[in-house]
Amino acid sequence: QSRRSGYFECANGGTLFLDEIGELPLTAQVQLLRVLDRKIIQRVGDPRAIPVDVRVVAATNRDLEEMVEKGTFRRDLYYRLSTLPIVIPPLSERGDDLFLILEQFQKELGGSFRLTPQVRGFLKSYSWPGNIRELENVLENAVALSESELIYAEHIHLEGTAPAPLTLKERLKREERQILRQTLAQCGGSRVKAMELLGLSKTVFYGKLKEYQLD
Numbered sequence: 001q002s003r004r005s006g007y008f009e010c011a012n013g014g015t016l017f018l019d020e021i022g023e024l025p026l027t028a029q030v031q032l033l034r035v036l037d038r039k040i041i042q043r044v045g046d047p048r049a050i051p052v053d054v055r056v057v058a059a060t061n062r063d064l065e066e067m068v069e070k071g072t073f074r075r076d077l078y079y080r081l082s083t084l085p086i087v088i089p090p091l092s093e094r095g096d097d098l099f100l101i102l103e104q105f106q107k108e109l110g111g112s113f114r115l116t117p118q119v120r121g122f123l124k125s126y127s128w129p130g131n132i133r134e135l136e137n138v139l140e141n142a143v144a145l146s147e148s149e150l151i152y153a154e155h156i157h158l159e160g161t162a163p164a165p166l167t168l169k170e171r172l173k174r175e176e177r178q179i180l181r182q183t184l185a186q187c188g189g190s191r192v193k194a195m196e197l198l199g200l201s202k203t204v205f206y207g208k209l210k211e212y213q214l215d
Helices: 026-038 064-070 075-081 097-109 117-125 131-145 168-186 191-198 202-211
Strands: 015-018 055-058
Touching (some): 097 131, 168 202
Parallel strands (some): 015 055
């Protein structure tokens, strides 16, 4: 019968990241504290103690001090874990960092997108109660709803808010892009015919194709 190693055994000599530590039940907190204090583990059904040397990094979005006072998080475990606390401000307090995070999400999605100025302002002023996970979900939905690389306000759906109306400039740009697409389709994809039909110069026509990612 094959034996599976636990997380601490696998991380022996390295680092173990424990996410959402504030959700850990009290019974599991006792077990974790025992491992951190004694630096040994025991496999289920095996009386032998196995020494482990693991650096533990824990994260939570909950107030552990408040949980300690309420008795839902062990005080001794709290002090054992808070040797070197690092406080990361919530997304609503990060300012323009939000757009750096969006750039990282863009790389992970393997595509590209551009936010209109209205959308940038809308995202920056939002309170983000769901923090990073909410931002990621909002972005994925917006990319799925958009027919191009441009993300408009109507593609952004935030909890408790109605989508912001399009500005006149954004409306005109959407109409212009749609006309270009329809004309290209009407001309069977011939750019020369579409350019002549629209009465645009070569510079303007190809500039529009590039602007709207139709090239």
